[in-house]
Amino acid sequence: MAYWLFKSEPETFGIDHLIAMSDQTEHWDGVRNYQARNMLRDNIKKGDKVFFYHSNCKCPGIVGSARVVKNGYPDFTQFDPESNYYDPKSNADNPRWFMVDIKFTKKFKQVISLEQLKTMPALADMALVRKGNRLSVMPVKEDEWQAIIDLV
DNA sequence: GCCAACGTTGGC
DNA sequence: GCCAACGTTGGC
Numbered sequence: 001m002a003y004w005l006f007k008s009e010p011e012t013f014g015i016d017h018l019i020a021m022s023d024q025t026e027h028w029d030g031v032r033n034y035q036a037r038n039m040l041r042d043n044i045k046k047g048d049k050v051f052f053y054h055s056n057c058k059c060p061g062i063v064g065s066a067r068v069v070k071n072g073y074p075d076f077t078q079f080d081p082e083s084n085y086y087d088p089k090s091n092a093d094n095p096r097w098f099m100v101d102i103k104f105t106k107k108f109k110q111v112i113s114l115e116q117l118k119t120m121p122a123l124a125d126m127a128l129v130r131k132g133n134r135l136s137v138m139p140v141k142e143d144e145w146q147a148i149i150d151l152v
Numbered sequence: 153g154c155c156a157a158c159g160t161t162g163g164c
Numbered sequence: 165g166c167c168a169a170c171g172t173t174g175g176c
Contacts, residue, residue, distance in 0.1 A: 007162090033171075056162050114163080132169035134161050 003140040004044055005051040005062070005128060006102070015052045015064045015107055024104035025069055028137075029077045030085045032097060036137035041072040041098040044137075050102055051140060051148065053128070054111070061113035062148060070101035108152050122147035 006028060008014065018026055031040060048068040054060055074095035077085040090096035118129045123144055127133045140148075 009162090035171095060163070131163095132161095134170060136161085 002043065002045070002048045003050070003142060003145040004039070004048060004068075005053055005138050005140050006066075007053045007055045007136040009056045010054040010063075011057070014054060015104070018052070018066065018102070018104045019107065021104075025101055027070075027075075027099050027101050029075045029099045031075070031099065031136060032085065032087070033134075033136065036135055037096070037098055039137050039139070040100055043139075044068055044072060044100050046071050049105070049145065051145075055136075059111055059113055061111040061115075061117065062108070063111050064107040065105040066102040067105055068100050069103045072098040072100050075099040106152075112148060112151055116151075117148070120147060 010016075013026075018024060028040070031037060046068050050066045050068060051062045052064045052066055053062050074092075075085070075097040077083040078087040078090045078095065078097045079092060080086055081088075085097075087096055114129070117123055117126075123129055126140070126144055127135055127138050
C-alpha cells in the first residue's frame with residue numbers, strides 16, 4: 001500500500017464535489033503531465049491512500065483523504081473533442097493519459113494549510129513544500145503521511 | 153539535440 | 165493580478 005497527494009482547485013473539483021458524487025467516488029481525470037501520468041498508470045493502486053489538496057485558492061492545503069478504488073485506466077476525456085482535456089494527438093490504441101478512481105474517506109475538521117506543512121521538519125523533502133513545484137499528483141512517504149495524519 | 157519562446161501552475 | 169518556476173513546443 002502506498003500514499004499519494006492529489007491537487008485540485010476547489011472551485012473546479014474540491015473535496016465537497018467528491019462527497020457529492022454518487023457513492024462518493026469519482027475518476028481523477030484531466031492530469032496532463034507525464035510524470036503524474038506515469039504514476040497514475042503504473043504506481044497508484046487500488047487500496048492506496050490519498051491526501052486531497054486544494055490549490056490555487058485562498059487557503060491552499062490538505063483538506064481530507066480518500067482511497068484509490070480503481071487502478072489506472074485511460075482518461076476518456078482525452079478523446080472527447082468537447083472536453084477541456086481533449087488531446088487530438090492521443091489515440092485509443094495507445095492512450096496518452098490515464099486516471100484512477102478515488103472514493104472519499106474523510107474531510108478534516110480544519111484545513112492543514114500549506115503554511116503549516118512548510119514548518120514541519122518531517123515534510124522537508126516533500127515536493128509539495130518546495131518552491132516551484134507543479135506536480136498535481138505526487139508520492140507521500142509513510143512517515144510523511146503519519147506526520148500529517150497526526151495533526152488531524 | 154539544443155534552446156528560446158511560450159503557456160501553465162499556483163502561491164502570494 | 166503578478167510573476168517565478170517549470171514543462172512543452174518547434175525552429176534550426
